[in-house]
Amino acid sequence: MADSAQAQKLVYLVTGGCGFLGEHVVRMLLQREPRLGELRVFDRHLGPWLEELKTGPVRVTAIQGDVTEAHEVAAAVARAHVVIHTAGLVDVFGRASPETIHEVNVQGTRNVIEACVQTGTRFLVYTSSMEVVGPNTKGHPFYRGNEDTLYEAVHRHPYPCSKALAERLVLEANGREVHGGLPLVTCALRPTGIYGEGHQIMRDFYRQGLRLGGWLFRAIPASVEHGRVYVGNVAWMHVLAARELERRAALMGGQVYFCYDGSPYKSYEDFNMEFLGPCGLQLVGARPLLPYWLLVFLAALNALLQWLLRPLVLYAPLLNPYTLAVANTTFTVSTDKAQRHFGYEPLFSWEDSRTRTILWVQAAGSSAQ
Ligand SMILES: NC(=O)C1=CN([C@@H]2O[C@H](COP(=O)(O)OP(=O)(O)OC[C@H]3O[C@@H](n4cnc5c(N)ncnc54)[C@H](O)[C@@H]3O)[C@@H](O)[C@H]2O)C=CC1
């Protein structure tokens, strides 16, 4: 990535490149990274859509592999210039065991770092999460905070615990000497709740609304603000951060950045209605229909049922004590750190993000019937 070799073509590796965010990062790199020579897409499950990308001018290499297998990661990382590590087990519903979540998110990240060190790859962008900060177990609001806002980050749930540990590993690895003697440069991006084309929970809410005759029922007060960011902007931020890491290594190395854009501050449900409303659904109730204590009870009941039924069947509904606490606690960011450090501006306006998401929900919903 030296100035003298401006025409040099770079090798990028995207772990988790077939996931919701990963696919957008892959497509964004192909559209917006002129120095891209080869794009390696590493995932446990490869998507069939990768095939169509292989006919373009950039060499796209699909690698089926597991981040928990150090040798598979090392082989994929070898001779790559930049790694964007988005692979992760996103589970707040109790589908996977805490051990598996830790193994994928923490050991997987450790394997990526060690592979960079062993093979001489110098630039690593890690997809972290707002969840490494909060909401915390005490339900303290984080109101339009930034990367420097003081907040008591206390976690018990395996997912935020794993993301926090993995983020720390990535930040501590900044400056380590990689094979060849140069320092590793790392940074971590922390998206809030991502939405957009491919967002499965949004699609599930839409299908549930259709099943209920076009109605959804408010569960969370409209006053609780939940941070959301469009997937195309999160992908763009990854591409820009990866591009700028060398030139601005001293400034960006070891730093964290919230992912943000012009999406409005709203409650989780009111925000979803920005897309589900134009698709024909209605949110019933200006206030939650059920009292909060009843939701707490139902969430606890779900947790108990999950535990009791585990030997027989996987019971993993959306509502559990953790998801209720997250949905019911204000957590929004207001920052310009990514703009100041590496010139990030959202690529998609709120209107674009909204339209694209609506079109996707409509298509995803109709294909379900
Ligand atoms: N969805 C969201 O709202 C947010 C997600 N994030 C983070 O963004 C990243 C991507 O998340 P999403 O795209 O939403 O999830 P996703 O589940 O759609 O994508 C994750 C990808 O990682 C792959 N993967 C999982 N375990 C793997 C393993 N052992 N080896 C190789 N690949 C593996 C999956 O196959 C999948 O393609 C994750 O690191 C997540 O923690 C952060 C903040 C918010």
Ligand SMILES: CC(C)CCC[C@@H](C)[C@H]1CC[C@H]2[C@@H]3[C@H](O)CC4=CC(=O)CC[C@]4(C)[C@H]3CC[C@]12C
């Ligand atoms: C019926 C309930 C009252 C409402 C359920 C909504 C929940 C399923 C979702 C509310 C908030 C979401 C989480 C939030 O956006 C932050 C996240 C960040 C991540 O890194 C991963 C995903 C998630 C934990 C996201 C998951 C779904 C919610 C809990």
